[in-house]
Amino acid sequence: MQTYKAIISYDGTSYHGWQRQPKKKTIQGEIEKVLSKMTGKDIPVIGAGRTDAGVHALGQTAHFKIKVSMKNSDLLKSLNACLPSDIRIVSVWKMAPEFHARKMARSKIYQYRIWNSRSISPFQVRYVHQWYSPLDTVAMRKAAKLFIREADFSPFSSNRFLNPTRTVFRSSVTQKEEEIIYTVESNGFLRYMVRTMVGTLLEIARGKIEPDEVEEMFKRGRRSLASPTAPAKGLCLMKVRY
Amino acid sequence: MQTYKAIISYDGTSYHGWQRQPKKKTIQGEIEKVLSKMTGKDIPVIGAGRTDAGVHALGQTAHFKIKVSMKNSDLLKSLNACLPSDIRIVSVWKMAPEFHARKMARSKIYQYRIWNSRSISPFQVRYVHQWYSPLDTVAMRKAAKLFIREADFSPFSSNRFLNPTRTVFRSSVTQKEEEIIYTVESNGFLRYMVRTMVGTLLEIARGKIEPDEVEEMFKRGRRSLASPTAPAKGLCLMKVRY
Numbered sequence A, B: 001m002q003t004y005k006a007i008i009s010y011d012g013t014s015y016h017g018w019q020r021q022p023k024k025k026t027i028q029g030e031i032e033k034v035l036s037k038m039t040g041k042d043i044p045v046i047g048a049g050r051t052d053a054g055v056h057a058l059g060q061t062a063h064f065k066i067k068v069s070m071k072n073s074d075l076l077k078s079l080n081a082c083l084p085s086d087i088r089i090v091s092v093w094k095m096a097p098e099f100h101a102r103k104m105a106r107s108k109i110y111q112y113r114i115w116n117s118r119s120i121s122p123f124q125v126r127y128v129h130q131w132y133s134p135l136d137t138v139a140m141r142k143a144a145k146l147f148i149r150e151a152d153f154s155p156f157s158s159n160r161f162l163n164p165t166r167t168v169f170r171s172s173v174t175q176k177e178e179e180i181i182y183t184v185e186s187n188g189f190l191r192y193m194v195r196t197m198v199g200t201l202l203e204i205a206r207g208k209i210e211p212d213e214v215e216e217m218f219k220r221g222r223r224s225l226a227s228p229t230a231p232a233k234g235l236c237l238m239k240v241r242y
Helices: A027-039 A072-082 A137-145 A193-205 A213-220 B027-039 B072-082 B137-145 B193-205 B213-220
Strands: A002-010 A056-066 A087-095 A107-115 A150-152 A165-176 A179-186 A235-241 B002-010 B056-066 B087-095 B107-115 B150-152 B165-176 B179-186 B235-241
Touching: A002 A027, A027 A056, A027 A072, A027 A087, A072 A087, A107 A193, A137 A165, A137 A179, A137 A193, A165 A193, A179 A193, A193 A213, A193 A235, B002 B027, B027 B056, B027 B072, B027 B087, B072 B087, B107 B193, B137 B165, B137 B179, B137 B193, B165 B193, B179 B193, B193 B213, B193 B235
Parallel strands: A056 A235, B056 B235
Antiparallel strands: A002 A056, A002 A087, A107 A179, A107 A235, A150 A165, A165 A179, B002 B056, B002 B087, B107 B179, B107 B235, B150 B165, B165 B179
16 A cells, blocks of 8 residues: 555535535545545545535645556556546655644645625626625734734634634734635634634724734634634645644 | 716626526626616617627627716726626726717727647636637638638627628737637627638638638628637627727
8 A cells, every 4th residue: 555645736616625525526525536436445545634614725735545557657657547626636746654734734724715896707706705895904913923822722613622822923914905815824723713813814904903902812812703704715735734 | 867888808708698587597788787776777888899609808898878977987996896707897998978978999909819739728618619629820810811801790690680890900829828819890890700810710720721712701791600609708898999
């Protein structure tokens, strides 16, 4: 058996997220289906992150173990030939048997795209969250910096976790014409964490709350009403670092 | 009644083309549905070009006549609020009553996108025609120029027309990394004309026929087997000039 690492991009619009679910179309499910056709066996595919329904990826990373006598480039071609066109394997790499896409990930980088204009191209509409009214990106930038810390991030999640401590290394806002991009890197993300942070940043950007409120949220230690969850379609898993 | 001109973009993937058809989802059908909801009347929407199933548009142009007492910006908002997200009205303009989107069009500009690489982003896959093996873009450029003429274009169409003479003003190939873009402007297009011209250019680009063969095709005056029809999804109506 050879362990492979695969870098995967997908348009998450038509899928119920990464994780395999009975009777539902998921990214993991589609890739496992192709691998089991190729090998005649059940091959589990372990992803670094379980993206939610509607979330996209440019650099999702996964591993699987198969016994094939193919060159990497041929394996890549076969996989892409069998997968639906909205899931693309970017590359495959032979790894040592102990490689584990989730456990060994040092950090993950997500981006969240906000399209701050009424007018939008129909080619972009699936990949951004459209926001009509003006947004205060200066306040947004100021608040984004406050997420850079090692802390209990459960105020920015929907669930309770045994260990809710995460370290955010990078949290920044850039703007290019109508597009506002939030980039965040962390050693791990709680459920809905990025979308809740973005929801908070949007409340700040529209002037409903002050940037410093982020500090208060961490102090209070529980989820605030001021943190709605931003829609899935603006979110994209960009890269997993090992 | 006020005549309006509307500039429309759409992702054609999920539609049976521009033209209204009973029981099928079409762009014209969706826009007419929204206008009839707004006004309580049947409002025909006349497009400059009838794009085929799966073809996209950034600058389709259409006209319709309605009686509303709304500012243009409010009309634009209402239309976009009611339309599906893969159809977007870019702008609306009040026009003189004699304005006609099809009859008055001086020219239309189409682009055809070829993605010349095995690796492709799932965000682009709906909007390009993917081609794996190397393409000779020098030969393609040379051949593209031969389309610039006033001529009977039926060798590059599927149907017979009473008057198949069209004038192509511009026909050029540009390349940016993996993407090859063919741009063509004409005073009118026969059915499948752009896609058949692109099919011919692809046969030239892969070395199956010589660029000069285009000249022969015009001379023979009927469709050649060397002119397959390129797939719809690479094609986009960019602009209509008046």
